[in-house]
Amino acid sequence: MSEAIGPGDLVICVNVAPNHATGRAVPLVAGETYRVRDIMDFACPCGRGDALLDIGIDFAWCQTRFRLLPKPKAQTRKVSAPKEVETV
Numbered sequence: 001m002s003e004a005i006g007p008g009d010l011v012i013c014v015n016v017a018p019n020h021a022t023g024r025a026v027p028l029v030a031g032e033t034y035r036v037r038d039i040m041d042f043a044c045p046c047g048r049g050d051a052l053l054d055i056g057i058d059f060a061w062c063q064t065r066f067r068l069l070p071k072p073k074a075q076t077r078k079v080s081a082p083k084e085v086e087t088v
Contacts, residue, residue: 005053011067012066013028034055034057
């Protein structure tokens with residue numbers, strides 16, 4: 001998964017279980033979106049993730065807590081110019 005996610009991507013939090021190392025509650029909110037600042041290619045101590053994500057909250061989080069959101073498609077809007085009518 002670390003290859004699919006890059007800095008600047010949006011991810012949604014899907015797992016707000018307590019921190020597996022300390023047992024403390026995490027400051028993440030299920031269903032909230034976060035922007036990835038950096039990816040650290042270190043295996044998570046839980047053994048499920050091959051990278052840690054820095055989203056600007058605390059230090060780093062296991063990538064298994066998040067799912068990548070699809071990139072928004074560019075929306076183009078057709079603008080019609082007024083037609084010029086020539087009088088004869």
